[in-house]
Amino acid sequence: MRLLPALSWATCLLLLATGCSRAARPPVTRPEEALVPVSHPLELSDDGDAETLRTAIAQSLSWLKAQSAEQRFVFGQRTVTAAEMRSALERLSARITTGLSPAELTRRVLEDFEWMEAAGGEDGTVLFTGYYEPLIEASLSQTGEYTTPIHGPPGDLLEIPLEPFAERFKAERLFGRLDGRRVVPYWTRAEIRGGKLAGQKLELAWAKDAVALFFLEVQGSGILRLPDGTERRVGYAASNGRPYRSIGSLLIQEGTIPREAMSMQALRTWLALNPAQCTRVLDFNESYVFFRFLEGASVGSLGRPVTPGRSIATDARLFPRGALAYIQTDRPVATADGQVTWKPLSRFVLNQDTGGAIRGAGRVDVFWGRGPEAELAAGMMKQKGRLLFLVPRSPQAR
Known part of the structure; x- marks a missing residue:
């Protein structure tokens, strides 16, 4: 049975009739649960x-x-x-x-x-x-056509495992930067786009399309097709630690795209038709991903x-x-x-x-x-x- 993300009354009644529904409960927070x-x-x-x-x-x-x-x-x-x-x-x-x-x-x-x-x-x-692994157009050098930087991880980015502080923080990590002696949240997407990393020479490559790069970040890894036709694979290296915020949910809330029609393809189409809105919508997701070049296949969180x-x-x-x-x-x-x-x-x-x-x-x-x-x-x-x-x-x- 295919279940839609937003359940209709008919679907809910069907679930009740077949005994497939479960009582609402607090979210699971422990692996034992x-x-x-x-x-x-x-x-x-x-x-x-x-x-x-x-x-x-x-x-x-x-x-x-x-x-x-x-x-x-x-x-x-x-x-x-x-x-x-x-x-x-x-x-x-x-x-x-x-x-x-x-x-x-x-x-x-x-x-x-x-x-x-x-x-x-x-x-x-x-x-x-x-x-999946998206394929995007990119160049190893900045040109008038390739203008959006694809960053490697910055040297001032701190990654702090929290498990040593308490068992309940198992697998949790904090990302930030030092401001004097304080650890503060790292720069947001908008701040990074505005030039907070400028001058650090972190650019691995330059993308032709900022929207394509955004979706590469969402996927976590992908392939850069260079102007000479060769390809380089990039993968996740780090993030700024800001919480992921769905731009799809934003456009649903604004009534721009109906919930039942929302998909990655629908998002791409809307952004292509509304270029003046791209910066505002993409910056809604404050999370930002830093990449590294991969010599082999895409790797997951196990490093394999x-x-x-x-x-x-x-x-x-x-x-x-x-x-x-x-x-x-x-x-x-x-x-x-x-x-x-x-x-x-x-x-x-x-x-x-x-x-x-x-x-x-x-x-x-x-x-x-x-x-x-x-x-x-x-x-x-x-x-x-x-x-x-x-x-x-x-x-x-x-």
Whole structure:
């Protein structure tokens, strides 16, 4: 069942009739609350290919091998060590073979893992969106055509992990700068655009289109196409620490774009038709991303490459990093006549990224890679669905 972001009365009644609704509750703030027993059964069936699943598992294993064997990962009321996570994923990877049927893959997964379900947001549901690698026009030098700087991280930007101060701040970081002896918030997008970083020689490259660069920031990584046709990949290096504010929500509130019509494609179209409004609208989001050049594939928050269709981003404060998960929702697909249809999406994924807008137990971002299909999925996905995490079984249970 495809659920729209804004539920109609008819949809609400349908949910009540089918028993799918959950009582409203306070937002989840602790990892022990983020995963709960499965609310009602579902059939796990993977619609992807074996090779991409093996690739994504290999990236989690590469990261896990660099962690202490005793590092602990919280799966709701259960705690699992890095050694246990690594062992279970290694066994599974060795048993994933080309041509494996979805039913046999599920059977092999469940021999070594048991499932728990995400508690969801305040309404108990999980909202799925997508992200991708945009391609933008840029130059390594400033010209009359390429005028918008793409900045690397500034030297005066402070990144302060808060977990050493209190356990409740696990995975939280504070970004700021020194003003005398005080740490104060870093410059906003508007202040940076106004020249607060001028003279520091932080420019990695120069973009042709400020709006295209803005959406590159939202995605977190992407590809620069240079005037000679060559490409350079850039990825997230740091941010100014300001909270992410959705420009889509701003235009909905102003009545400019109807909520039901909102998408990345709708935003791009409106901004192109209203260039005089671009600066005001983009500056509404005070968050600003600094980049670095990448020599290989796009990397997630684990510092490892993310796999299209197999890597997801969740709230790092609540869900175990690098863990095996399962998603069930819908994705958009373009038809031959240029229309968009929706098809079910159900597959095993790896939790390998996070993001400033991905907050709470009811948010998941799916990575789609690059190209038109990836852009479509990233721009239009706003679907409700289910998120499960697969917890390594104890040796006795196996």
